[in-house]
Amino acid sequence: MNKQELLNIIKTKITDKIRNFEHLIAETRASSNDTKSSMGDKYETGREMLQQEINNLQRQLNESLNQLSVIQKISTEPSDKVQNGALVKTDKGTFYIAASVGEIMSGNQKVMAISAESPLAKAMLGKKSEEEFTINNIHQKIINIW
Structure with a gap:
């Protein structure tokens, strides 16, 4: 992506x-x-x-x-951990940590653009591929980070 x-x-x-x-x-x-x-x-x-x-x-x-x-101010350089500007694929969806504008389409892929201040982004921040987190009793595993 x-x-x-x-x-x-x-x-x-x-x-x-x-x-x-x-x-x-x-x-x-x-x-x-x-x-x-x-x-x-x-x-x-x-x-x-x-x-x-x-x-x-x-x-x-x-x-x-x-x-x-x-x-x-967001860099498009690849990330190895979840941070502002990271594109994160979990087993529940794909999230771009940038600004809260909701769902956007990239090709045929749905991506949720969320703010670094959102609870979801805060739960993911600092995590790396294969790490897991839970928010609102929903368990997610990070598959990939770009």
């Missing part, structure tokens, strides 16, 4: 998310400007709700920007 290809897919997903959040924030700000009126207090509540939505979108945008920052 090509780690560089997986990393590029993840970068694209995160970049798309960032663009989407920026677009949503711009649209929400525009609709907030539309509610400015001399009608009084009735519109203040609506504007406050829009501002809360903008704050929520801004928080999500910042999380995505942080993910992109982490991704840009």
Whole structure:
């Protein structure tokens, strides 16, 4: 499996998310400007709700920007143990420890992209091929690490 290809897919997903959040924030700000009126207090509540939505979108945008920052530091060099940037095949699935973007496809292979901060990644960190670990009462064996 090509780690560089997986990393590029993840970068694209995160970049798309960032663009989407920026677009949503711009649209929400525009609709907030539309509610400015001399009608009084009735519109203040609506504007406050829009501002809360903008704050929520801004928080999500910042999380995505942080993910992109982490991704840009990941090495695609082969690993002999589980660490950030490692591609890990267990008897239950294949995991790329990079950023939490969910399932991605590489050729016909499903890979779960997970954050190094996820409980699953933390359970695997530092382990080598043929070692085992348990999370949520599910026992897994590491088959290969790239």
